[in-house]
Amino acid sequence: xxxxxxxxxxxxxxxxxxxxxxxxxxxxxxxxxxxxxxxxxxxxxxxxxxxxxxxxxxxxxxxxxxxx
Numbered sequence: 326x327x328x329x330x331x332x333x334x335x336x337x338x339x340x341x342x343x344x345x346x347x348x349x350x351x352x353x354x355x356x357x358x359x360x361x362x363x364x365x366x367x368x369x370x371x372x373x374x375x376x377x378x379x380x381x382x383x384x385x386x387x388x389x390x391x392x393x
Contacts, residue, residue, distance in 0.1 A: 358366070
């Protein structure tokens, strides 16, 4: 980019540094989940519950050392 093309490009496309505090619509949490997102969350929840149940089952079935 010789012959001043970059300067011309910068004049036509200025860099805009707008801080997030100027936006009024910035939301931290999503108000609505799509059906795909709901499905992914439901599957993750089911897998987590299944894993917890399996861990509890293994702890219960582990032979306890006998007291002597």
